Amino acid sequence: MLQVDLRELARGPVETTGDLAVGDPLFEGLGFVLAEPVVVGGKLQATGEGRFYWHGSLRTAVVGECRRCLTPLAVGVRADVGALFSQEPEALDDAEAYPLAPDAVEVDVRVAVREELILAVPRYLECRVDCRGLCPRCGQDLNAGSCGCPPATDLRWTALAALKDKLRD
Numbered sequence: 072m073l074q075v076d077l078r079e080l081a082r083g084p085v086e087t088t089g090d091l092a093v094g095d096p097l098f099e100g101l102g103f104v105l106a107e108p109v110v111v112g113g114k115l116q117a118t119g120e121g122r123f124y125w126h127g128s129l130r131t132a133v134v135g136e137c138r139r140c141l142t143p144l145a146v147g148v149r150a151d152v153g154a155l156f157s158q159e160p161e162a163l164d165d166a167e168a169y170p171l172a173p174d175a176v177e178v179d180v181r182v183a184v185r186e187e188l189i190l191a192v193p194r195y196l197e198c199r200v201d202c203r204g205l206c207p208r209c210g211q212d213l214n215a216g217s218c219g220c221p222p223a224t225d226l227r228w229t230a231l232a233a234l235k236d237k238l239r240d
């Protein structure tokens with residue numbers, strides 16, 4: 072259960088578990104593609120008048136391509152989440168807290184799932200840390216072997232030398 076009734080929270084901590092499907096509207100417009108449902112765990116509890124702390128976790132995988140060699144890949148994503156939900160008016164100005172309406176009847180931890188997922192997904196995917204990428208000249212995957220093109224640094228020096236010759240003329 073990822074939407075918890077405040078009356079239930081008044082009685083004590085509540086387990087928050089649930090799977091959010093890849094196509095859930097919650098994940099619209101995120102700029103990455105989920106490969107698996109988002110598995111959510113954790114516990115929500117009241118920590119004061121109108122204040123609720125969620126200690127949760129999320130687990131999923133995203134699909135994309137290696138930014139160097141463009142190989143399609145899926146990368147696992149996990150995050151531990153500590154989130155404060157608050158009905159206090161100050162919460163509206165607090166970037167660290169998720170504001171709740173004064174007349175809220177439930178805490179919906181999915182809001183925090185979305186935010187934390189955005190933070191947890193790597194900005195760039197790489198198939199491996201030492202991926203050699205594609206040759207900028209012929210496009211060969213350099214992980215499969217050298218293509219025989221001159222290295223990019225040599226090209227730069229050649230261009231520079233040619234430019235100097237030109238200027239001298």
Ligand SMILES: [Zn+2]
Nearest residue numbers: 137140198202
């Ligand atoms: Zn790669």
Ligand SMILES: [Zn+2]
Nearest residue numbers: 206209218220
């Ligand atoms: Zn090449």
